[in-house]
Amino acid sequence: MQVLDKTRVETLSQALGEPAWVLAKRLKALEAFHHLPYPTKKDEAWRYTDLSEAPLEQEVEAPRGLRLSRDELPELVRRRLEKTDVSGFLVFVGPDLVYAEVPEELLAKGLVFTSLAEALKRHPNKVENALFQGVFTEDKFAAQNAAFFTHGAFLYVPAGLEVEKPLGVFKVLLEGEKASAGRSLLFLEDNAKAAYIEEYLSPDLPPTLHLSATEMVLRPGARLRHAHVQTFGEGVWHFHRQRALLERDAGLNDLVVNLGGRYARSEVASELLGAGSESEMLGLYFGHGRQHFDHYTLQHHVDHHTRSDLLYKGAVKDEARAVFSGLIRLERGAQKTDAYQANRNLLLSPTARVDSIPQLEIGANDVRCTHGSTTAPVDEMQLFYLQSRGLPRTLAQELLVKAHLADVLTRIPLKALRNHIEAVIEEKVRL
Amino acid sequence: MNQLEIRDLWASIDGETILKGVNLVVPKGEVHALMGPNGAGKSTLGKILAGDPEYTVERGEILLDGENILELSPDERARKGLFLAFQYPVEVPGVTIANFLRLALQARLGREVGVAEFWGKVKRALELLDWDEGYLSRYLNEGFSGGEKKRNEILQLLVLEPTYAVLDETDSGLDIDALKVVARGVNAMRGPGFGALVITHYQRLLNYIVPDRVHVMMDGRVVAEGGPELALELEAKGYEWLRERVKEGA
Numbered sequence: 001m002q003v004l005d006k007t008r009v010e011t012l013s014q015a016l017g018e019p020a021w022v023l024a025k026r027l028k029a030l031e032a033f034h035h036l037p038y039p040t041k042k043d044e045a046w047r048y049t050d051l052s053e054a055p056l057e058q059e060v061e062a063p064r065g066l067r068l069s070r071d072e073l074p075e076l077v078r079r080r081l082e083k084t085d086v087s088g089f090l091v092f093v094g095p096d097l098v099y100a101e102v103p104e105e106l107l108a109k110g111l112v113f114t115s116l117a118e119a120l121k122r123h124p125n126k127v128e129n130a131l132f133q134g135v136f137t138e139d140k141f142a143a144q145n146a147a148f149f150t151h152g153a154f155l156y157v158p159a160g161l162e163v164e165k166p167l168g169v170f171k172v173l174l175e176g177e178k179a180s181a182g183r184s185l186l187f188l189e190d191n192a193k194a195a196y197i198e199e200y201l202s203p204d205l206p207p208t209l210h211l212s213a214t215e216m217v218l219r220p221g222a223r224l225r226h227a228h229v230q231t232f233g234e235g236v237w238h239f240h241r242q243r244a245l246l247e248r249d250a251g252l253n254d255l256v257v258n259l260g261g262r263y264a265r266s267e268v269a270s271e272l273l274g275a276g277s278e279s280e281m282l283g284l285y286f287g288h289g290r291q292h293f294d295h296y297t298l299q300h301h302v303d304h305h306t307r308s309d310l311l312y313k314g315a316v317k318d319e320a321r322a323v324f325s326g327l328i329r330l331e332r333g334a335q336k337t338d339a340y341q342a343n344r345n346l347l348l349s350p351t352a353r354v355d356s357i358p359q360l361e362i363g364a365n366d367v368r369c370t371h372g373s374t375t376a377p378v379d380e381m382q383l384f385y386l387q388s389r390g391l392p393r394t395l396a397q398e399l400l401v402k403a404h405l406a407d408v409l410t411r412i413p414l415k416a417l418r419n420h421i422e423a424v425i426e427e428k429v430r431l
Numbered sequence: 432m433n434q435l436e437i438r439d440l441w442a443s444i445d446g447e448t449i450l451k452g453v454n455l456v457v458p459k460g461e462v463h464a465l466m467g468p469n470g471a472g473k474s475t476l477g478k479i480l481a482g483d484p485e486y487t488v489e490r491g492e493i494l495l496d497g498e499n500i501l502e503l504s505p506d507e508r509a510r511k512g513l514f515l516a517f518q519y520p521v522e523v524p525g526v527t528i529a530n531f532l533r534l535a536l537q538a539r540l541g542r543e544v545g546v547a548e549f550w551g552k553v554k555r556a557l558e559l560l561d562w563d564e565g566y567l568s569r570y571l572n573e574g575f576s577g578g579e580k581k582r583n584e585i586l587q588l589l590v591l592e593p594t595y596a597v598l599d600e601t602d603s604g605l606d607i608d609a610l611k612v613v614a615r616g617v618n619a620m621r622g623p624g625f626g627a628l629v630i631t632h633y634q635r636l637l638n639y640i641v642p643d644r645v646h647v648m649m650d651g652r653v654v655a656e657g658g659p660e661l662a663l664e665l666e667a668k669g670y671e672w673l674r675e676r677v678k679e680g681a
Contacts, residue, residue, distance in 0.1 A: 380484070385521035386531070388481045389587060390509035390538035399534070403525025403570075 287320030
């Protein structure tokens with residue numbers, strides 16, 4: 001495994017001009033990466049997942065310093081930019097930050113939105129306290145990302161600044177067969193407010209490994225709306241891990257959408273560390289063909305008077321599979337916690353399958369906690385009713401899939417993003 | 432051949448034969464009533480006309496203006512102008528009436544329907560039914576009372592303007608005011624281009640929708656036919672005398 005060794009990490013860190021502490025962290029992660037085995041079905045968190053076809057040991061694609069003008073951006077991105085909610089954005093093609101557009105007025109107010117490499121040079125103090133705090137070496141893939149990530153985005157919102165329009169990142173893969181590893185680090189100071197959308201796009205590709213990590217730090221009273229929207233083409237194996245650290249009275253509205261790729265795994269954690277903090281966690285997925293989506297979530301209530309509200313809804317057709325495994329964990333100090341978790345699945349074919357595992361670990365006694373999970377085939381009575389009014393079966397199914405996902409969709413206040421997700425769902429129903 | 436014709440129709444569900452040779456004709460321009468005791472097969476006939484996949488048709492034909500539609504899917508039948516007002520309208524949370532109705536109208540007409548055209552049609556229907564516009568943004572039948580569900584069926588009837596409609600016990604569970612509203616809707620559809628089969632257990636509805644003909648079903652067959660007076664006779668005497676007569680005849 002020469003391509004994933006120490007020399008490689010050192011060369012990469014040097015090429016990116018990183019400070020010594022980052023290299024040290026990378027090497028520590030590399031150790032973990034070599035030490036940790038690849039997960040197998042014997043591991044509880046992977047028992048429903050078949051990685052036998054995954055391109056696990058691909059070389060990580062090195063940056064080439066590609067830059068593009070707005071007009072030269074890949075078609076996939078330009079189409080998205082026609083209808084998007086974001087006012088400022090970074091575009092990554094593979095490992096390269098090819099284009100950036102950030103409103104001047106925000107920069108003038110002290111906001112930082114740039115590549116991680118750039119941020120490490122110009123704002124080292126801001127990055128050092130936060131990078132790897134959320135996601136580091138939790139498992140093989142997290143460790144691989146920490147050791148080999150080639151690119152990333154850094155958002156810093158100063159205290160009290162409320163950014164009205166969302167900012168975002170478009171990550172595009174155009175060539176396959178090489179691994180791509182990137183990160184986002186979002187840091188909101190006291191009472192700052194922002195929205196951040198990550199979109200992952202590609203055409204159909206040969207088997208390709210994609211690793212992403214998102215770390216969020218929300219200082220007291222900060223509010224963040226975050227969306228991770230994955231619409232890769234066929235062939236991509238996407239491993240995503242994110243963790244939000246919420247301090248006193250901070251609030252997160254999180255959304256994870258998996259619609260593309262051959263395989264996607266999202267491990268999403270909200271750490272409610274400060275009293276009064278709250279996290280809304282929404283998830284939406286729709287699998288077709290042989291797609292397999294894994295969603296592992298953690299609502300971790302550490303301090304008292306914290307709230308979390310999780311709703312993951314999905315549909316699967318053909319031979320697609322989905323796994324939802326959600327854990328609500330209440331520490332002893334988490335009195336007066338309000339935690340809610342629901343996972344609802346719609347089966348559109350007899351060969352599609354969903355495994356749903358809601359879990360509770362309660363260490364406090366004065367709390368309110370509910371969870372529920374349902375998985376059911378599409379209602380033939382509903383289909384017949386809609387068809388009896390002239391709607392062709394595919395259109396009726398499309399309506400029922402959208403209806404099933406509606407209570408997640410209607411909770412997304414970003415209109416262009418919602419339209420985009422709906423359009424992809426419509427396309428997939430017709431496949 | 433301007434008629435809805437059912438010829439020697441046999442059908443079953445889970446191996447049990449429910450329809451045993453139904454023959455019935457509803458000419459375009461007429462409204463017929465289909466009456467009969469519980470379990471006679473009236474609702475089964477309605478569902479089979481609409482193409483409910485739960486049932487197996489063993490024999491016979493359903494001719495819509497001369498064309499056998501038995502092999503057509505429920506949506507193809509609807510686009511050809513057949514409409515079933517369900518006895519138990521289905522709840523579809525997440526789909527608004529407005530969205531659904533516009534898609535259905537587009538399917539029925541085979542073309543895009545602009546917002547203005549759609550609202551024009553819907554507004555007229557709502558006025559006729561004395562119904563609030565707010566219902567359109569509600570999810571289809573979700574949380575509706577029995578009466579609201581039936582009203583919603585008639586709303587769809589008025590907007591989609593089918594050539595033939597089957598109303599399956601649309602009167603059941605309605606108070607007299609709701610019944611009048613439903614009847615107003617159906618009567619508004621009456622005309623040379625529209626035929627209807629009104630399935631009912633009671634004569635009450637027929638005071639408001641006066642049928643041109645009355646058919647009576649028993650044990651999976653149509654056993655008697657007559658004018659509107661037949662409904663009154665059934666109301667007065669019940670179904671037993673007819674059952675006796677059918678036995679004697681056999």
